Amino acid sequence: MAEMVSAGFRRSLIIQARVIGALLMREILTRYGRHNIGFMWVFVEPMLFTLGVAGLWTLLRLGHEHHIDIVSFALTGYSSVLLWRNAVNRCNLAIAPNLGLMYHRNVRVIDIFAARLILEIAGATISLVVLSLFFITIGWMNAPVDVLTMVFAWLMLVWFSVGLGLVIGSVSERSEVVDRVWHTITYLMFPLSGAVFMIDWLPRALQEILLWVPMVHGVEMLRHGYYGEWVTTHYNLIYFASVNLVLMLVGLILARQTQLRVEPE
Amino acid sequence: MISIENVSKVYGTRHGPREVLHDVNLTIYRGEKIGILGRNGAGKSTLVRLISGAELPTSGHVRRTMSVSWPLAFTGGFQGSLTGLDNLRFICRVYGAPIGPAIPFVEAFSELGPYLREPIKKYSSGMRARLAFALSMAIDFDCYLIDEVVAVGDSRFHEKCHTELFEKRKDKAMIIVSHNPAYIAEHCDRAAVLYNGTLQLFDGVDEALDSYHAQS
Numbered sequence: 452m453a454e455m456v457s458a459g460f461r462r463s464l465i466i467q468a469r470v471i472g473a474l475l476m477r478e479i480l481t482r483y484g485r486h487n488i489g490f491m492w493v494f495v496e497p498m499l500f501t502l503g504v505a506g507l508w509t510l511l512r513l514g515h516e517h518h519i520d521i522v523s524f525a526l527t528g529y530s531s532v533l534l535w536r537n538a539v540n541r542c543n544l545a546i547a548p549n550l551g552l553m554y555h556r557n558v559r560v561i562d563i564f565a566a567r568l569i570l571e572i573a574g575a576t577i578s579l580v581v582l583s584l585f586f587i588t589i590g591w592m593n594a595p596v597d598v599l600t601m602v603f604a605w606l607m608l609v610w611f612s613v614g615l616g617l618v619i620g621s622v623s624e625r626s627e628v629v630d631r632v633w634h635t636i637t638y639l640m641f642p643l644s645g646a647v648f649m650i651d652w653l654p655r656a657l658q659e660i661l662l663w664v665p666m667v668h669g670v671e672m673l674r675h676g677y678y679g680e681w682v683t684t685h686y687n688l689i690y691f692a693s694v695n696l697v698l699m700l701v702g703l704i705l706a707r708q709t710q711l712r713v714e715p716e
Numbered sequence: 717m718i719s720i721e722n723v724s725k726v727y728g729t730r731h732g733p734r735e736v737l738h739d740v741n742l743t744i745y746r747g748e749k750i751g752i753l754g755r756n757g758a759g760k761s762t763l764v765r766l767i768s769g770a771e772l773p774t775s776g777h778v779r780r781t782m783s784v785s786w787p788l789a790f791t792g793g794f795q796g797s798l799t800g801l802d803n804l805r806f807i808c809r810v811y812g813a814p815i816g817p818a819i820p821f822v823e824a825f826s827e828l829g830p831y832l833r834e835p836i837k838k839y840s841s842g843m844r845a846r847l848a849f850a851l852s853m854a855i856d857f858d859c860y861l862i863d864e865v866v867a868v869g870d871s872r873f874h875e876k877c878h879t880e881l882f883e884k885r886k887d888k889a890m891i892i893v894s895h896n897p898a899y900i901a902e903h904c905d906r907a908a909v910l911y912n913g914t915l916q917l918f919d920g921v922d923e924a925l926d927s928y929h930a931q932s
Binding site for chain 1: 727769770771772784786787794795802807809
């Protein structure tokens with residue numbers, strides 16, 4: 452029996468990988484098509500966004516009084532926003548346009564979320580890496596102090612995005628209120644997510660409030676990895692991991708509930 | 717084998733929960749052709765969705781030890797902005813079938829010519845139906861699910877579908893769901909009647925047809 456279960460599990464994994472692969476290809480084709488640079492838009496689009504924001508912040512002389520270099524500040528901050536915002540936005544209302552596909556038994560709610568999450572996470576990650584390498588090469592940015600901490604921080608942000616994506620994706624299928632409210636929340640969360648400030652610059656009372664915002668911990672840690680001891684960062688890994696764990700668990704349960712409710716066209 | 721065990725399906729509606737299928741039991745063996753008769757609203761399409769696995773039962777189990785197709789010639793799963801060929805690739809990837817041999821087959825069978833490389837939103841409904849049928853035939857299944865009479869295209873194309881399905885695949889299991897007794901009588905070894913969400917099984921097709929007629 453145990454052998455049967457594990458063989459069944461391996462088979463299921465193979466099927467799942469196959470389905471997610473098929474959905475990924477389809478997603479890339481429907482979103483970017485075969486015209487001009489095609490699938491490269493996956494990371495060119497977030498790159499353009501980040502470049503725009505970096506330019507704008509340079510003009511606004513953001514962080515100037517803290518003697519922090521704007522390009523790296525914008526890159527670490529805005530990339531983090533792009534990661535969770537795009538990942539969650541793509542999960543939002545992801546099921547309805549794909550209902551027809553669910554006629555194929557192996558195409559499940561979780562696969563649709565997974566394909567979209569993978570695409571957005573890959574896009575944001577490639578954008579961050581390519582832009583960093585580019586700016587480091589031309590000398591507009593220093594090389595990071597501790598790449599490993601940055602990778603770890605990024606993975607924590609990825610985990611957060613996946614958890615929140617599953618939650619928002621599942622509940623948006625139940626009520627259209629979620630879609631409307633989510634956009635407001637994203638808009639408000641952008642300035643609060645730690646992208647435009649460092650916790651250390653803020654007054655004590657504000658620090659305590661903002662440290663309740665989960666993404667702040669990821670961005671602070673990312674910057675800790677990049678700037679090293681040169682800046683003072685405030686983050687609590689245990690808190691961020693706990694939030695992620697809860698989001699992930701709730702997200703998976705909700706995705707399963709959604710699967711039971713879903714009625715293909 | 718496909719076994720449907722004590723399956724019930726309840727849908728939530730504006731007027732509260734509505735039970736569409738009640739305690740349905742059915743077993744389909746390899747190579748068997750079984751017909752399911754039912755009037756409009758009897759729960760036929762729901763049963764097809766549950767057998768195909770597109771939806772899950774509210775209670776009970778559907779077990780499959782053979783591969784089951786999606787409902788034949790189903791056109792709802794297409795992405796309009798993608799070409800027929802892209803949709804074919806998607807389906808091959810989902811079912812783990814090689815894409816190489818499927819392309820010439822669908823090209824020849826669907827008779828879409830250069831339109832196979834055009835977005836599906838440019839297709840007429842007849843073209844869509846031809847593509848859908850060709851796609852269903854491009855993947856090899858142990859059991860085919862047929863929801864209503866397969867009448868695709870003109871009479872010549874109809875004939876071609878008939879040959880492809882009932883002659884070339886005559887050793888395959890088939891579940892044919894229909895309100896047309898003549899179609900069931902022509903193709904099935906055994907039949908059941910779905911009446912208000914409950915399924916009544918008969919040993920022969922004739923008994924099922926008699927019961928179906930008696931209900932009307």
